[in-house]
Amino acid sequence: MKWSEIKQLDSWVEVDPYDVPLDKIDMSRPELFEANVHDRWFARLRKEDPVHYCAASKVGAFWSITTFDDIKTVDTNHQIFSSAGGIVIGVPDANLKTASFIAMDQPKHDHQRRVVAPSAGPVNLNELQSVIREKACLILDNLPVGETFDWVEKVSIEMTTYMLAILFDFPMEDRHKLTHWSDVATSTEATGNFAITPKEREIELRECLAYFGELWHQRAGNTEGFDFITMFANHPDTKDMIDDPMNFLGNLILLIVGGNDTTRNSMSGGVLALNDFPEQYALLREKPELIPNMVSEIIRWQTPLPHMRRTALEDFELNGKQIKKGDQVIMWYTSGNRDDSAIDRPEAFIIDRPKARQHLSFGFGIHRCMGNRVAELQLKIMWEEIMKRFSKVEVVGEVKRLPSNFVFGITEMPVRLHAA
Numbered sequence: 001m002k003w004s005e006i007k008q009l010d011s012w013v014e015v016d017p018y019d020v021p022l023d024k025i026d027m028s029r030p031e032l033f034e035a036n037v038h039d040r041w042f043a044r045l046r047k048e049d050p051v052h053y054c055a056a057s058k059v060g061a062f063w064s065i066t067t068f069d070d071i072k073t074v075d076t077n078h079q080i081f082s083s084a085g086g087i088v089i090g091v092p093d094a095n096l097k098t099a100s101f102i103a104m105d106q107p108k109h110d111h112q113r114r115v116v117a118p119s120a121g122p123v124n125l126n127e128l129q130s131v132i133r134e135k136a137c138l139i140l141d142n143l144p145v146g147e148t149f150d151w152v153e154k155v156s157i158e159m160t161t162y163m164l165a166i167l168f169d170f171p172m173e174d175r176h177k178l179t180h181w182s183d184v185a186t187s188t189e190a191t192g193n194f195a196i197t198p199k200e201r202e203i204e205l206r207e208c209l210a211y212f213g214e215l216w217h218q219r220a221g222n223t224e225g226f227d228f229i230t231m232f233a234n235h236p237d238t239k240d241m242i243d244d245p246m247n248f249l250g251n252l253i254l255l256i257v258g259g260n261d262t263t264r265n266s267m268s269g270g271v272l273a274l275n276d277f278p279e280q281y282a283l284l285r286e287k288p289e290l291i292p293n294m295v296s297e298i299i300r301w302q303t304p305l306p307h308m309r310r311t312a313l314e315d316f317e318l319n320g321k322q323i324k325k326g327d328q329v330i331m332w333y334t335s336g337n338r339d340d341s342a343i344d345r346p347e348a349f350i351i352d353r354p355k356a357r358q359h360l361s362f363g364f365g366i367h368r369c370m371g372n373r374v375a376e377l378q379l380k381i382m383w384e385e386i387m388k389r390f391s392k393v394e395v396v397g398e399v400k401r402l403p404s405n406f407v408f409g410i411t412e413m414p415v416r417l418h419a420a
């Protein structure tokens with residue numbers, strides 16, 4: 001296809017990446033992720049232009065950082081690559097100027113992160129293990145064996161929402177609000193997934209703020225709990241956050257989205273990967289002790305958050321390219337996780353892969369995912385319980401994905417269970 005024809009197209013799904021002039025490649029296009037064809041575009045960039053400049057797109061000009069090592073360089077260099085301009089591609093929503101610690105630089109970032117980090121840390125997780133397992137069993141025992149149903153709705157959403165409700169000590173009967181607010185929060189024009197208008201988004205998120213404001217007031221002064229809200233409301237560094245509602249809301253959204261979309265999509269993505277690589281499913285049946293290693297491989301394979309964004313505070317030369325102060329820099333984790341200079345046979349899903357934990361999906365440096373152990377634990381328990389009950393979770397229909405460059409999301413996945 002000629003570039004003059006491609007230019008007229010709304011969707012690049014059918015386009016061969018090699019038909020587009022290198023400087024016109026625009027990896028912000030959400031349809032590439034929705035159709036799961038983004039890998040082949042990144043393969044070209046890694047080979048021909050690993051630090052790539054896109055001068056014009058719907059989300060403005062931006063650099064794409066595509067190799068494992070260059071992504072690590074940017075992610076660990078927080079003095080030069082700032083998070084304060086936002087961590088999602090494009091211009092942040094002007095209606096709702098929230099501030100969360102993922103989008104802050106030092107020292108403010110550390111002051112807020114360290115307050116809630118223990119909730120997602122080893123001591124609390126140890127306490128929570130049995131509750132998570134109990135819930136996993138309940139969900140799995142109620143699934144209809146031999147019938148077709150949507151795994152995303154009945155398992156992935158149910159399990160991650162429950163876990164998140166525990167971490168917030170959120171009223172269980174209202175837990176579906178968390179799923180809803182998570183979906184609302186990630187619906188923005190820049191990511192490509194904008195089912196609602198910015199005004200509607202603002203209204204919904206203000207409701208979220210009001211709901212959590214009540215929980216805050218109930219918990220301020222009572223230090224017994226170990227949940228995110230109790231921790232924020234009672235720590236000297238954050239006890240006044242309630243008077244800065246956009247900071248409070250920003251952190252709520254961070255913790256809700258962080259704990260929700262990511263693990264949810266790993267839970268669906270793992271089932272899909274095992275169906276796409278049946279010999280790996282056979283190996284898992286033979287050696288269920290591989291589950292912890294497989295969990296890391298699932299998280300690499302899925303890369304639930306394809307990118308994080310930074311803004312350059314100074315000029316910086318990276319891999320022969322001159323990034324300028326003020327430039328938007330996108331670390332494409334999803335590409336780094338398919339880079340064969342760092343990962344052996346990255347296009348294969350290998351459950352006994354050596355050093356499986358050395359992937360980019362959780363980021364690096366000061367912003368490295370605070371919930372990484374929570375996510376791994378949930379997935380580990382879930383798979384242990386799945387393997388006790390079912391010989392196969394078979395994908396039996398079309399898998400639907402989210403049109404988004406920020407959340408690599410599976411929205412529907414029809415499956416049928418085979419009893420063990």
Ligand code: HEM
Binds near residue numbers: 103254259367371374
């Ligand atoms: C498979 C699941 C998950 C993936 C792939 C994931 C991915 C990420 C990534 C890529 C970052 C940014 C890293 C960087 O900029 O260097 C991040 C940060 C974060 N994640 Fe996760 N996440 C997951 C699960 C969770 C869970 C379960 C929670 C909480 C309950 C959580 C909470 C956070 C928080 C609070 C941050 C901000 C850390 C900071 O700025 O210091 N995440 N996550």
